[in-house]
Amino acid sequence: MLDDFMTRAALAGVGVALAAAPLGSFVVWRRMAYFGDATAHAAILGVALSLALQMSIFAGSVAVALAMGLLVTVLTGRGYAMDTLLGVLAHSALAFGLVAVSFLSGIRIDLMAYLFGDILAVSRGDLAVIWGGAALVVGLIGWRWSALLTSTISSELAYASGIDPKREQLVLTLSLAITVAVAIKVVGVLLIAAMLIIPAAAARPLSRTPEQMALTAAAIGSASAVIGLQSAYALDTPAGPSIVCVAALVFLGTSILQSARS
Template sequence: MLDDFLIRAALAGVGVAVAAAPLGCFVVWRKMAYFGDATAHAAILGVALSLALSTSIFVGALAVALVMALAVSTLSERRYAIDTLLGVLAHSALAFGLVAVSFISGVRLDLMAYLFGEILAVTVTDLVVIWGGAALVLALIGWRWSAMLTATLNRDLAYASGIDPRREQLILTVSLAIVVAVAIKVVGALLIAAMLIIPAATARPISKTPEIMAALAAVIGAASALLGLRLSFLYDTPTGPTIVCVAALLFAASNLLGLARRSA
């Protein structure tokens, strides 16, 4: 079954959606959209370093994404203007990554594949990495769900309950770096943030509880991946951007449904 490239692509898309969905909910609740963007952009620098050092792309992307996420978390706690900080770091990391790639000689690199994804070229090894990363992220989120939710809703309440918000932020940061590392092959560095945010934002108007929102986000993300893959195959369009376009259309439909419910 895994010999079929479309089956591998579908499994990869669903794996990324399952990993990104609950994490995306926390990104939406904490208003961390640019945080995810900065971490994703940094992954390109990780790709360049991996190729230069002849190491695993996953390891390089994970390491640099984690460093970026930790740096942003640390600096934001020291009262730096977070929007300015993220703007500087996101674009700087992407620029340094693209420049670093140009210095690599003797390596054939399809830069577009890392920027916009190459889901149709996913291998069985990639699937193992993607689903292994998804399982790890789900385990972390499941383990700390209540604590992370409390820290997200009210820091003072978290402290009163014996929960350290900084520890929960660290777990969220590590999870985000893992998702970026496993998703870069599927949707690319420029579209990872979209797959984190759009399914969660789509689920928000039609969800009554945080748990329902996370579950719906996973379903919406998986549906976007499968439908986007199908449309890309039928109309010969770029797969990663097509997946994001489907997610955006579902977001519009969800918000229209929410407006209709409120006006009824």
């Protein structure tokens, strides 16, 4: 079954959707969209360093994305507005990553594949990394679910409950770094934030509880991956962007439904 490239692509898309769904819900609740974008853009620098040092692209991407997340956390509240800080770091990391790639002599690299994904070229090894990373993210978020929800609602409530909000922020940062690393092959660094945010935002009007929102986001993300792949195959369009387009249409539909109810 895994010899069929479309089957591998669909499994990869679903794996990324399952990892992004619960994490994307927290990104939406905490209004961390720019944070996710900055972490994703940093991943291209991780790719360049991985190729230069002849190490795993997954490991390099996780390391740099995690470093970006920690840097943002440390610098927040030190004289810069959050959106300004994230804008500077996100675009700087992407620029330095692209420049670093240009210095890699003797190594051929398809930048478009890393920027926009190449889900149709996913191998069995890639699937193992994607699903392993997804299982790690889901397990980590599930383990800290209650504490993450409490610290999301209120830092003061978290402290009163014996929960350290900074520790929970670190859990989210680590989960985000892993998700970015496994999603590079599927949708690329420029569209990772879309897969984090859009399914969760589309699920919000359909959900009454946080758990229901995370599950609905997973379903929307998985369906978007499969339908987007089928549409890309039928219409001869780029697979990664097609997946995001389907998710965006679902978001439009749930937004219209919410407007009709109110």
